[in-house]
Amino acid sequence: MMNQVHICRLWRTAAAAVLLLTASLAQAQLVIEITRGQENAVPIAVVPFGWEGTGAPPFDVAQIVAADLQRSGRFAPLDRKDMIDRPTSGEQIRFQDWRYLKSDFIAVGKVLPEGGDRFGVQFELHNVLTGQRLAGQKLSASNSSMRAVSHRIADLIFEQLTGIRGAFSTRIAFINVEGAPPQQRYKLIVSDYDGENQQVIANSMEPLMSPAWSPDGQSLAYVSFETRAAAIYVQTLRTGERRRVSARAGINGAPSWSPDGSTLAITLSRKDGDIDIYTLNLGTQVLTRMTFDPGIDTEPTWSLDGRKLYFNSDRAGSPQIYQIDVAEPKTPARVSFEGSYNARPRLSPDGKQLAVVYLDKGAYKIAAIDLASKAVQVLTNGRQDESPSFAPNGATLIYATQDRGRGVLATVSTDGRVTQRLAANVGDVREPVWGPFPAK
Amino acid sequence: MRALQLMLIVVTTAALMGCPKKPQTLPDSSSTPTDSGANTSGTSGSDISSSALSAEQREIEQLRQLGMVILFDYDRADIRPEYVNVVAAHAKFLNGNANRKVRLEGHSDERGSREYNIGLGERRAQAVRRALMLQGVTEAQITTVSYGEERPAVQGSDEAAYSKNRRVELGYGR
Known part of the structure; x- marks a missing residue:
């Protein structure tokens, strides 16, 4: 347990309660500022x-x-x-x-x-x-x-x-990075959605990336380079118990949980260097290849029924979103058509929209693609916005952005009208992922 | 690279202390077997001098002078003409030292999504791997890893920084 207790200045009066509630507190604190x-x-x-x-x-x-x-x-x-x-x-x-x-x-x-x-x-x-x-x-x-x-x-x-279920009792996970290369400290942190009650889940001098919540909110999958090579780990939050689930040659990245929690979709490059999407059954360890294209296929995410994967592929020359049938992964169908860069898809909780990283006049922004009409709505106005993740009630997205050269987190309402920023007091914060609703 | 540099300094110092009587001067870097037109890592000559440096270590030092970093264009993974000689020199070294392994670290600039950038870094590392293998280096001698945008060589959000961060670093660890 860490001795240093940092509390968001908004709720200094709550310090005693937070201290009791928290097993270990991170050094980073998030201060929330409503920007629009x-x-x-x-x-x-x-x-x-x-x-x-x-x-x-x-x-x-x-x-x-x-x-x-x-x-x-x-x-x-x-x-x-x-x-x-x-x-x-x-x-x-x-x-x-x-x-x-x-x-x-x-x-x-x-x-x-x-x-x-x-x-x-x-x-x-x-x-x-x-x-x-x-x-x-x-x-x-x-x-x-x-x-x-x-x-x-x-x-x-x-x-x-x-009439919308509140998402104030949810948690987020994110990566905090302090220092400059090659002396950087990476932390995988879980906190309440408002940045309170931070707990360090993993801590490394080598990069930590791509946290993903299990559907029951009990575990996180993430990528760690702690062995100087990429590997995917699954860690149970309550016990800290950790399992290395993929450490194959080359890329082990972009884990995404199937809705039933049984399987991870992951990106591997294996020996041949061909960057493709696979599913990995966590119980049986069975690995099934989903894509076969020589281009970069990565950033998979599941449909609500678990039958399809949405993913990013540059098979047509630039990153675009495709979908593929998990049971019969033959020819993927293209989903994004507007713009020269659509990456890192995340499905809205109602299954109707994909949030993506979208290149808009030289700036990387968060956009929503309506799956029925294919219409694109740009939601943010940063230059380097990335890692969109929906709140489980679909009302808000959290994402990573830059503020005067520093990585910060921000939220935007899914109509694009309300944005807020969550800045860490130490280092960069990035790759936020919004956890599921707590069990009722 | 820094680790290698340190290692060389330590080795050199130890070697000098071990046999202080006969310090020898290594050949100047201009006499490296390959054309040095593609040098990207500065032009200062080598003053490492020790009889205890193995031929292998001398060769690595020469490679270091020639270049341990290969830079790439935006969203590209093809090796630019100015790096052909660099790759050839590394291939030659690895062919002559079958027990040596090279670690290829692929990197991207910070723009766009992180996992896609891991893909770009991997593709670059694979391009160098293929080029080495085409020149006779065996699969067992090469490991690749992609750090994507996680480990920039240069901090900054402009093309000057980006162009130095889209790279493959070659490393000879033990």
């Missing part, structure tokens, strides 16, 4: 939660909830200093006041001591205009789960008001 907001974000008041116990309140639930809602880009939480009242339950709300403050919705709640390290967290959501109670629940928490419970409340509010 939605004009029609819904105004909502998230009132600081009451505390029924003695002494200082154990946690600021409302701060986490408000930050989550704001980060989604769809909500504009009311600033605390503009609140003239602090109701903690529905019957205490004077709706007239909140109408005057132009909030459409109000969330109130309180934390109740339940003995020792147990707490009840009660919240209610009301429509300010009608006074109607839209949702209300009491959740149980401990010191170490207070942050998670706060994200859960944000999920419930988000789903109630948008």
